[in-house]
Amino acid sequence: MSLALRDVSRTFNGTTAVKNVNLEVKPGEIIGLLGTSGCGKSTLLRAISGLDSEYDGEIEINGTVSKEIHDTTGFIFQEPRLLPWLNVLDNVTFGLTGSRKEKENKAIDYLESVGLRGKERLYPRELSGGMAQRVAIARALVTSPEILLLDEPFSALDAFTKMQLQDLLLEVWKKYQSTIVLVTHDIDEANYLCDRVVILRGQPGEVDREFIISQKRPRDRGSEELAHFKSEILESLDLNK
């Protein structure tokens, strides 16, 4: 599914958070929105998702302009946001429709791929932070969304879990070719995952630069090319400029 933002701005009580953002995303592309905190990355993502409809400008998803929530869009939040009264399995099946058996089989498949097979009956309070986030990822992926929006999904996780889940995300992406918009402040993460990294800067946030990372996947996290991108991105993020 394609995604296009045209002159999107968002103002909260008189202060502008993002200003005139234009962005074209091709189907199956992974886009990273990178920037320092407070430059409106999450605001932009919420606008795309339809959770926030008070923005100015147009957001076009697959050729239709609308401010509603699309049922083909999935959102992975910064926190797991599991429903505490449902166990792992019921949390994952939450957004599914169909017969119970079907839903559960599907959910179990995804729990398997996030490495949580056998934990179906646990309740959120019994999970560690990393496990909870994996459940949240399974919950978002199980509906096979055509556009997947991620709001710093791995920022609260330890380095190992983070790398594991990044690879998991790529696996899923390879299988379903979803269009992905990833908000992050982790340059390595953006470099490792994205086809294109968009740098937002300033207050209100505006698109500053775009980096196209054409390196083939799987990428080497320590490669020179990525290191080169990192230093360039760091330079363009430099707050003294």
Added chain:
Amino acid sequence: MAEQQNEVSAGYVKTVQSEVSGKKAASKTNKDSLLKTVLIGSIIPVALIVLWEILSRAGVVPPNQLPAPTTILDKIVSMAQDGSLWGHVWITTYRVLAGFVIGTVAAVILGSLVGFYKKVEQLFDPMVQAFRSIPSLAWVPLFILWMGIGETSKVTMIAVGVFFPVYLNIFSGILGVDRKLIEVGKMYGLNTFQLVKRIILPASLPSFLIGMRSGLGLGWMFVVAAELMGASQGLGFLLVFGQNMTRPETILASIILFAIIGKLTDWILKLVEDRSLHWQDRVQK
């Protein structure tokens, strides 16, 4: 080493087994700790009752002021034997339950409407809050005037008492539902009705149950008031009767029965609470 490998290869089956035996062990320790709690909790009451019995028998406290525990027990037993006890207990419990159900239902309806709709809140909440500041017992004379001294006025009074805590807790429970969870529901395209059913209701359940329990407590308080005003049967009537006949053992027997039934009904609600809120991440002491 070989054993370890075995364990690994047994895989899933093994973990299931250990889970089952783990549960058994847990229920055993639960029983032990329950017994311990009961034992520790009864040390002081038992000691006091024994002391009281000794003092009564030694004649330190006059029996026409404070009868011995055994006298009170005799009184309860004799009432149970002649059958009058059950009538009193039943009618009082019935009044509380009827008032509790009516008050809770009214509170659920109004509380949810006020919680969900801003307009209804603006319309009703100020009035309800104003009524709340009237001590509920102040309604008694008016209710008796309107509905006479029969069951209707008593049940109404109890319902009024139950209404406020349940209403307030439902209202605040609904307002307190985490916006972030509601967003999750919205992302999955739930409509308002589905949001209420699948997210708002379960999320406000803890607060609702707290309201029910404090409502029930108030219900028991109000039944005493209602029965003191005028009744021919019931535990509250026994209080008045004991006072008029200068029989302290009747009064104390009635108080003890109130304590037992009140605790019993609260315990039932507590069970419901534990069952439906087992998912809560609570502090374990």
